[in-house]
Amino acid sequence: MALLVLKFGGTSVADLERIRNAALHVKREVEAGHACAVVVSAMAGQTNQLVGWVEEAWGYEERQQNGEDASAHYDGREYDAVVSSGEQVTSGLLAIVLQAMGVKARSWQGWQIPLRTDSAHRAARIIGIDVEELKGRLNGGEVAVVAGFQGIAPENRISTLGRGGSDTSAVALGAALQAERCDIYTDVDGVYTTDPKIVPRAHRLDRISYEEMLEMASLGAKVLQTRSVELAMQRGVRVLVRSSFDHPGYGGQPPEHGVEGLGTLVCHEDEIVEQNVVSGIAYARDEAKVTLLKIADKPGVAAQVFGPLASANINVDMIVQNVSEDGYTDLTFTVQGSDLDRALEVLRKAQDRIGYFDLRGSTDIAKVSAIGVGMRSHAGVAAQMFSALAEKGINIEAISTSEIKISVLIDAAYAELAVRTLHSLFGLDSRERP
Incomplete structure (x- = not known):
């Protein structure tokens, strides 16, 4: 039995229909005999809305008009308490949908694992993950649905990892669990040689090295967050970038064996022939x-x-x-x-x-x-x-x-x-x- 970490981005859980589609991907892996930890982002647009409410509560525009550095005086701890709630909603909804499908599942918030971070609120860095209880639940056949982007800082305050931090959460969890693979589900089916909107003949790469992916992520490719690629390279976590819309209900049946054709595998250079x-x-x-x-x-x-x-x-x-x-x-x-x-x-x-x-x-x-x-x-x-x-x-x-x-x-x-x-x-x- 392989242990997999599956991560679903905001567009992949944008509404209940897409959350149900994500649940079908999870159910497929469970029925294949895999233990699954699932990391979710907030629904598309929800984090922006939450940030907007924080700024409105703080009087951001008025302070800017008065020549103040409007963001410098945020209480970062309260900011994190607000914006982390988006992932909490998604994790609970996905757990409920999985349960409705007959899959044993429960949601986990960052502080419940716990995923510990430093005190740099709004851009915290992970310092450790205690996965003993989580691993026991996974081995017992329960799917863990984890709220991405968040952890617990010193003094028991909720912290967030910065925008796009759910990718980092997933890779860090994959490393801590020693997962066989971390599958990043997004709205594209892999990493392309360039933007297909500019070059129609661009094609998807079957495999790409960590170093190449790190350069591409830092130079404009938006498929993966740079920090997550750095962490994957450091800890040797194999990452598969794939589409959340490849279920038959979205027009495409994924291959039955292996990762080739599923998406793009980000791996060590020596795995690429x-x-x-x-x-x-x-x-x-x-x-x-x-x-x-x-x-x-x-x-x-x-x-x-x-x-x-x-x-x-x-x-x-x-x-x-x-x-x-x-x-x-x-x-x-x-x-x-x-x-x-x-x-x-x-x-x-x-x-x-x-x-x-x-x-x-x-x-x-x-x-x-x-x-x-x-x-x-x-x-x-x-x-x-x-x-x-x-x-x-x-x-x-x-x-x-x-x-x-x-x-x-x-x-x-x-x-x-x-x-x-x-x-x-x-x-x-x-x-x-x-």
């Missing part, structure tokens, strides 16, 4: 560019720029520095689009210390990335990529690389053309590889 040079093309439009002109070229100036940004919790990504002969340097870097206004304000306040001539910011950019573990053993990937973009008249404003990734910053107007160009260049338009 044939490595591709490039496995996928990711893109992100939520980037912003900041440029400081004519900074004195001297030791310590970079620290004067990036120190205040770090203190403001603003993450910096790609950095380009151009030094001129007159002793000045221009510095360009990227931040999340949502952080642009804050970044500019921080740098304006630090102008006297930095000593720049001008400060500019823009959001009309996009980041396009080629990702693949095969880059480690193949030379010339960057040259091919840059030549192909040049042939299409696409100018590269910045470049960043890792062992398995090459990212370029380009004008946003060329994002889709760049994605299509690179997808074809690296032989991803069909299952035949170059």
Whole structure:
């Protein structure tokens, strides 16, 4: 008997009909002889509604209009008490539906397991899970329906793991239970070589390494939360990304044997027989560019720029520095689009210390990335990529690389053309590889 963790996202439990469909997936695994722990998100849109109520109760808009940092004074403990209730509702409803289908089940909240976290409310990190009672119930044939996204912090206060935290809950539970697999049910049937809306010939990958999935998740692919992939890689939890709508009632019968064809398996690199040079093309439009002109070229100036940004919790990504002969340097870097206004304000306040001539910011950019573990053993990937973009008249404003990734910053107007160009260049338009 295999022990499986099944996780259903918000769109998969958006209403009672979809909760019943999720229950059918669970029942299928139970009838196959598997022990099942199920992790659920709140119904689609419910967390946003709960956050909206918190902000309304706090007078968020009024405080913003008065120039206050409206979110800084939230009582994070009470925020967590409110927003965690969405998962509590879903877990109870799914347990009831399973019971109605004749499946022995009960709901579990984070504090009941307990799933222990640190005290960083709204973005807590898991520090331990006690699964002894849970494991005993599972071995006795009972399905555990666990509220994702939540745990118990010191002083017995409910905590939440940050938006998208149910994926992390599921992977952490899979690691603690030593589950054979963690199946993430979502509204897509796996991880694709790129966005099919941009490239119709994009196809689903049968398998992808943890490292590739981590890069794709951090570079714009929204299939899995980055923290959950990091945890899966650290703890060796095999993750299967699959569609919650593959039940016959939704138009598709899943295969009877094995995981191939069910979705995309995220696993160790050595489980993948044939490595591709490039496995996928990711893109992100939520980037912003900041440029400081004519900074004195001297030791310590970079620290004067990036120190205040770090203190403001603003993450910096790609950095380009151009030094001129007159002793000045221009510095360009990227931040999340949502952080642009804050970044500019921080740098304006630090102008006297930095000593720049001008400060500019823009959001009309996009980041396009080629990702693949095969880059480690193949030379010339960057040259091919840059030549192909040049042939299409696409100018590269910045470049960043890792062992398995090459990212370029380009004008946003060329994002889709760049994605299509690179997808074809690296032989991803069909299952035949170059």
